[in-house]
Amino acid sequence: MRFIFLTILVALLVVFLNSVGPFWMVMIGIAFLSALISPNGFGGFMGGGLGMGLAWLGQCIYLGINTSSPLPDRMGELMGMGSGMTLIAITGVVGFLLGGFSGWTGILFRKMFQKTPENVYRG
Amino acid sequence: MKYFSFLLVLGVTIALAVLVSIPIGQIPPIAPLLDPNHGFWQNSISEDELAAEELTLENLTAPVEVVYDQNLIPHIFAESEADLYRAQGYVTAQHRLWQMEFQTMAAAGRVSEIVGPIALDLDRMTRRKGLAFGAELGMKFLQENDPETLALVEAYADGVNQYIAQLSDARLPVEYKILNYRPEPWSAFKSLLLLKYMSDMLVGDRDLEFTNLRKILGEAKLDRLYPEFPSENDPVIEAAHVWDFEPLPVLKPDSMAYPDEELLISPLSQPEEGTGSNNWAVAGKKTKNGNPILANDPHLSLNLPSLWYAMQLSTPSNTVKGATLPGALGVISGFNQDIAWGVTNATRDTRDWYKITFQDESRKAYQYGTTWKPAERRIEEIKIKGQEAFIDTVIYTHYGPIVYDRSFRAERQDINFALKWTVHMGSNEQKTFLLMNKAKNHNDYNRALDHYTAPAQNFVFACKSGDIAMRIQGKFPLKWPGQGKFLMDGADPKMEWQGYIPNEQNASTLNPERGFVSSANQHPTDSTYPYYVFDNSYEHYRNRRLNRKLGEMEQITVEDMMGLQFDDYNLQAAEALPILIRLLGTYKADSPEAEKYLQELKSWDFFADPNQKGQTLYSIWSSETFESIWRELLESKAAVVRPSSYQTVELMAKSEQDSIFEVKSVDGVEAADYHVRLGFDSMLVVMEKWEAEQGDYSWANYKKTTIQHLVPTFKSFSVVNVYTGGGSGILNATGSRHGASWRMVVELGSQVQAFGVYPGGQSGNPGSKFYENFIPVWANGGYLDFGFRMKGDVDNVLFKTTLK
Numbered sequence: 001m002r003f004i005f006l007t008i009l010v011a012l013l014v015v016f017l018n019s020v021g022p023f024w025m026v027m028i029g030i031a032f033l034s035a036l037i038s039p040n041g042f043g044g045f046m047g048g049g050l051g052m053g054l055a056w057l058g059q060c061i062y063l064g065i066n067t068s069s070p071l072p073d074r075m076g077e078l079m080g081m082g083s084g085m086t087l088i089a090i091t092g093v094v095g096f097l098l099g100g101f102s103g104w105t106g107i108l109f110r111k112m113f114q115k116t117p118e119n120v121y122r123g
Numbered sequence: 124m125k126y127f128s129f130l131l132v133l134g135v136t137i138a139l140a141v142l143v144s145i146p147i148g149q150i151p152p153i154a155p156l157l158d159p160n161h162g163f164w165q166n167s168i169s170e171d172e173l174a175a176e177e178l179t180l181e182n183l184t185a186p187v188e189v190v191y192d193q194n195l196i197p198h199i200f201a202e203s204e205a206d207l208y209r210a211q212g213y214v215t216a217q218h219r220l221w222q223m224e225f226q227t228m229a230a231a232g233r234v235s236e237i238v239g240p241i242a243l244d245l246d247r248m249t250r251r252k253g254l255a256f257g258a259e260l261g262m263k264f265l266q267e268n269d270p271e272t273l274a275l276v277e278a279y280a281d282g283v284n285q286y287i288a289q290l291s292d293a294r295l296p297v298e299y300k301i302l303n304y305r306p307e308p309w310s311a312f313k314s315l316l317l318l319k320y321m322s323d324m325l326v327g328d329r330d331l332e333f334t335n336l337r338k339i340l341g342e343a344k345l346d347r348l349y350p351e352f353p354s355e356n357d358p359v360i361e362a363a364h365v366w367d368f369e370p371l372p373v374l375k376p377d378s379m380a381y382p383d384e385e386l387l388i389s390p391l392s393q394p395e396e397g398t399g400s401n402n403w404a405v406a407g408k409k410t411k412n413g414n415p416i417l418a419n420d421p422h423l424s425l426n427l428p429s430l431w432y433a434m435q436l437s438t439p440s441n442t443v444k445g446a447t448l449p450g451a452l453g454v455i456s457g458f459n460q461d462i463a464w465g466v467t468n469a470t471r472d473t474r475d476w477y478k479i480t481f482q483d484e485s486r487k488a489y490q491y492g493t494t495w496k497p498a499e500r501r502i503e504e505i506k507i508k509g510q511e512a513f514i515d516t517v518i519y520t521h522y523g524p525i526v527y528d529r530s531f532r533a534e535r536q537d538i539n540f541a542l543k544w545t546v547h548m549g550s551n552e553q554k555t556f557l558l559m560n561k562a563k564n565h566n567d568y569n570r571a572l573d574h575y576t577a578p579a580q581n582f583v584f585a586c587k588s589g590d591i592a593m594r595i596q597g598k599f600p601l602k603w604p605g606q607g608k609f610l611m612d613g614a615d616p617k618m619e620w621q622g623y624i625p626n627e628q629n630a631s632t633l634n635p636e637r638g639f640v641s642s643a644n645q646h647p648t649d650s651t652y653p654y655y656v657f658d659n660s661y662e663h664y665r666n667r668r669l670n671r672k673l674g675e676m677e678q679i680t681v682e683d684m685m686g687l688q689f690d691d692y693n694l695q696a697a698e699a700l701p702i703l704i705r706l707l708g709t710y711k712a713d714s715p716e717a718e719k720y721l722q723e724l725k726s727w728d729f730f731a732d733p734n735q736k737g738q739t740l741y742s743i744w745s746s747e748t749f750e751s752i753w754r755e756l757l758e759s760k761a762a763v764v765r766p767s768s769y770q771t772v773e774l775m776a777k778s779e780q781d782s783i784f785e786v787k788s789v790d791g792v793e794a795a796d797y798h799v800r801l802g803f804d805s806m807l808v809v810m811e812k813w814e815a816e817q818g819d820y821s822w823a824n825y826k827k828t829t830i831q832h833l834v835p836t837f838k839s840f841s842v843v844n845v846y847t848g849g850g851s852g853i854l855n856a857t858g859s860r861h862g863a864s865w866r867m868v869v870e871l872g873s874q875v876q877a878f879g880v881y882p883g884g885q886s887g888n889p890g891s892k893f894y895e896n897f898i899p900v901w902a903n904g905g906y907l908d909f910g911f912r913m914k915g916d917v918d919n920v921l922f923k924t925t926l927k
Contacts, residue, residue: 018160022292024140031136059159069167071297071890077839078301091157091164094143098154101136108129 003043009033010051010099011058018055026052027102034106041107048103053096060088149239151303161292163300166890170195170218173294174922180213180285182278186927189214190912193919195885195893198435198444198912205278207438208452210926212282212309215432219449219887220286221296222428224306225833227313227450230320231255232505237302238834239508247531250503251517253524254323257546258316264549265311272554276311279452283309296888298834317450318553322546322578324423328474329659334381334609335761348766348783351657352650354773357667359469359581359595359642360630362649368628370653375603376617381610399662400467401669401688401854402583403641404591406634410679414872417585418684419456419465422856423864425830427841427895429883431455431865435912436560442911443560444877446865453556456867458877460911461563462586463869467642469579469595470658475606475620477522477613479539486518486539490614496521522613523547541613543620545598550576565590565633572596573626581642587871593640594631595647599624602655624654639673641666643854663769664694664852681876684868689904690854691731696741699772700724703744706779706799717807731855733823733848742825742850743809748802752795755787768852775799823847826859830882830898832889840889845882847902855904866906878906
């Protein structure tokens with residue numbers, strides 16, 4: 001549940017913060033969000049990653065459909081990656097990795113300050 | 124443990140963030156490039172989708188309205204000239220910033236800053252030619268003589284800079300993102316530099332090659348193979364024009380010695396063959412409506428973003444429209460309510476070389492007559508991306524910079540040559556265009572041209588009042604016959620230029636009897652003009668075709684003139700092919716392949732239309748034949764230039780047994796037919812390969828017209844294999860990389876009718892729908908309506924922006 005919540009919030013963060021700030025600012029934001037919402041480690045990674053990756057992917061596709069510009073294909077060819085579709089995928093993957101590691105960092109940051117519960121079996 | 128895992132993951136995250144933020148080799152930082160909010164994806168958005176109703180432009184005296192028509196052509200309505208040019212700078216930068224800056228970086232010899240050491244040699248050459256030096260002198264000239272023009276050039280720069288200052292990452296042109304740099308401030312200096320860049324593109328000389336040829340062939344043979352006037356001369360200013368002035372005397376020294384060692388240095392790059400232009404104007408007595416009609420099509424390298432940017436510039440007192448050069452003020456080829464004008468390159472040798480004899484190794488002084496003159500030094504620091512800067516020392520003499528010396532392209536010869544070029548003289552070309560934009564009559568046109576130095580142009584003119592005119596304007600040195608054709612001895616003061624042809628004695632004509640004026644880069648005049656006008660690259664075909672057609676035509680309409688700009692008739696082929704076929708005789712008559720090609724050639728109508736096969740066959744056969752004829756001459760180790768195709772054809776036609784056709788290495792070869800057969804064989808080989816690999820050899824498919832992005836390695840930003848006809852030496856001069864870079868036809872009736880097109884689009888952004896949208900129109904010989912727009916016109920408005 002927390003993981004889905006994080007994914008949605010990260011996606012919103014990308015849409016609003018990234019339109020005015022650079023990607024690294026978004027990464028810091030994701031770390032804070034995931035520390036705040038605090039799913040487990042894997043959830044933080046996946047939430048941050050999917051949130052940012054899907055947002056970037058969605059933004060590329062939106063621009064592509066809206067403008068029907070030849071630029072993605074031209075850039076794909078220029079960078080030796082074939083078509084614009086490859087670039088859309090790569091953008092998504094880069095977004096996923098940046099968001100994922102930011103989210104994971106946030107979780108681990110929070111964990112540093114959490115007391116490890118002792119004698120859990122004694123109740 | 125938890126601290127450790129946090130630090131580890133934090134480390135990985137930071138490393139990842141850094142990795143995607145820095146360039147790796149030639150790959151730009153990947154995250155800023157891919158970020159959909161700031162990276163290249165944002166460049167997918169076309170200009171109309173980003174339209175703003177209002178934009179802030181400071182330092183205006185009144186709001187400026189910019190109306191974009193459906194082709195994204197801006198129509199700027201300003202209350203004053205300063206406002207107008209400030210807005211021109213801003214609006215041009217919006218669509219063409221990267222190109223403007225890149226071209227001036229190239230002109231300044233600063234390409235290495237952007238692309239790295241690969242451009243170092245190019246930058247050294249540019250700086251040694253002294254383009255920036257020339258622009259500095261131009262700035263000084265403006266500061267001392269023309270503060271009014273300088274103020275306008277600075278207003279333009281301010282407009283560009285205000286655009287740069289507010290430019291977001293998202294809107295940064297995509298080339299900056301790929302090459303990973305940002306625009307620097309524009310300046311008045313850069314505008315001047317751009318005009319020097321045009322000179323460099325258009326002006327050549329063959330002094331080195333002719334010096335070598337003189338040594339190899341001897342003077343008599345040189346004159347025979349490279350005559351100064353062709354047998355059928357059809358000059359810019361009509362033959363038999365009466366020169367009604369007293370020419371200045373030019374004294375030829377009694378004795379002179381040219382440096383005549385065979386020189387093994389590599390020559391400067393030359394304007395490429397195929398670079399040229401047509402312009403003409405017909406008088407009302409030859410047109411259907413009785414109005415003068417003017418046409419212009421400059422032929423240059425076909426590039427994207429296009430060299431030209433269309434605009435209308437209006438103040439309450441004047442409206443002008445046409446093609447502008449991004450970076451320069453005003454319209455360069457266009458029309459206003461009263462007049463129209465256009466330009467073609469007036470090739471003439473205004474670039475000469477002097478051999479410099481230094482006093483000693485220190486190169487601090489050089490010989491001049493019986494004395495030693497001190498030399499100056501200019502330190503050129505060439506910054507290189509990813510490397511230490513390169514320091515080049517260029518020595519300047521009173522002639523100009525020493526381009527070749529022991530440190531640059533001297534190949535094993537210890538030789539120093541200084542370049543004297545009109546580009547190094549303080550001048551004010553910008554003023555010409557500012558005045559021309561608001562000229563009302565022939566006198567205003569002449570006054571505007573008086574400020575023009577280089578690159579020399581044939582300025583065609585037509586006026587609503589009915590006048591048509593042509594003037595060949597540039598700063599032309601006074602030369603004795605032969606001066607500057609060869610390298611000269613700089614130690615001999617008698618070799619100096621003796622002054623300049625006065626402006627009023629530059630060749631010109633007004634309302635000639637024949638009812639038209641025209642130019643196509645041919646000889647400026649016939650041999651009666653009292654000054655020496657040598658150049659190696661004069662055109663011999665387009666001019667004759669053009670003048671014949673204009674001579675025949677009556678009741679001319681705008682459509683006729685459009686048809687003439689798109690005329691594919693290959694006059695060279697019409698003259699040469701019958702000779703080739705005659706000299707071929709029955710050679711290879713038994714080969715079915717040869718017979719097929721020969722039949723195609725014989726049935727060809729000499730039009731280089733895109734679907735024609737004859738043009739392909741002719742172009743291969745003729746070039747292989749000419750190549751064979753001059754092979755032994757060109758095999759010389761020293762740089763030479765071969766006789767023109769016109770001269771070659773004439774020799775084949777009139778003296779096929781001439782000794783020049785002898786091949787020393789093959790016994791018994793004494794006549795032209797040998798070369799024609801060899802050329803035919805080569806054609807068969809080329810065609811066999813082509814048919815096997817490509818199949819179709821119709822002309823458009825063979826010549827593969829390509830409109831190339833300014834960075835040639837950005838192949839996907841280029842447009843390749845454009846289906847269109849024409850070629851070098853043809854009025855529609857569209858070859859594979861050169862051609863009509865702008866076509867304009869204007870009829871000056873009570874309502875000005877104007878049409879124009881260029882192979883590109885208004886946007887410099889390869890992601891925009893306005894990047895290449897004119898190309899299909901251009902390739903089919905179509906035009907866009909270039910009629911004036913009034914401020915309130917509502918038809919075909921894409922969007923409007925108010926600058927205030």
